[in-house]
Amino acid sequence: MKVWELTNASLDQAPRRLKRESKTRRKEEMKILWWVSLVFVITNVGALAEEPQLSSPRVVFQTNYGDIEFGFYPSVAPKTVDHIFKLVRLGCYNTNHFFRVDRGFVAQVADVASGRSAPMNEEQRKEAEKTIVGEFSDVKHVRGILSMGRYSDPDSAQSSFSILLGDAPHLDGQYAIFGKVTKGDETLRKLEELPTHREGIFVMPVERITILSSYYYDTELESCKQERGILKQRLAASAVEIERQRMKCFP
Incomplete structure (x- = not known):
């Protein structure tokens, strides 16, 4: 039980x-x-949070293989951005070239003091010879990023910089990132397909990749210009409609 x-x-x-x-x-x-x-x-x-904000200015390098447009990260590397943008405004990169194209790694612009085919004036040379303090950050080296070249001295960057053609985490925190490509990836892919040869540690193009010219513009001003154009079109259309109604009512 x-x-x-x-x-x-x-x-x-x-x-x-x-x-x-x-x-x-x-x-x-x-x-x-x-x-x-x-x-x-x-x-x-x-x-x-790691993705920095691009400022409104854009720079365009016109090469013999197509255009490359890029923007700046002033919140990440303000001194570097000021320096590079001033070099652009002075026309220092015109007739310069990409001396290095390592597929999947970097396309590197030469120092303007030695890479240009045209002579420099005094103002250009003075700015080109300046060295910039290394503004290292937590931004990652991935395809399209712009990163300053330098020697072993971390504060030896001048005017040479690389455009990343792939992810390179071993460069993170070692080189100053100051912007990224906004248009022209198709041009970069053309550069990667060009014949190259190796000289020491550098993979270099067989033929010269020239920066024929460069220019800059402001995306905010361009936006305003476009809006003004649209407004003018609307005003013109309104004027035509008013005139049509006037002719209809008061022939």
């Missing part, structure tokens, strides 16, 4: 025990899911 009562009690408690265990298991699963979601959010927010 006692055995039956114990067995019956055990059977009666089994569903409740299973229910409690199931509820506990669900709580544990929800806790794990919550932590996974939290880690995912933190990781993605961190990744977004």
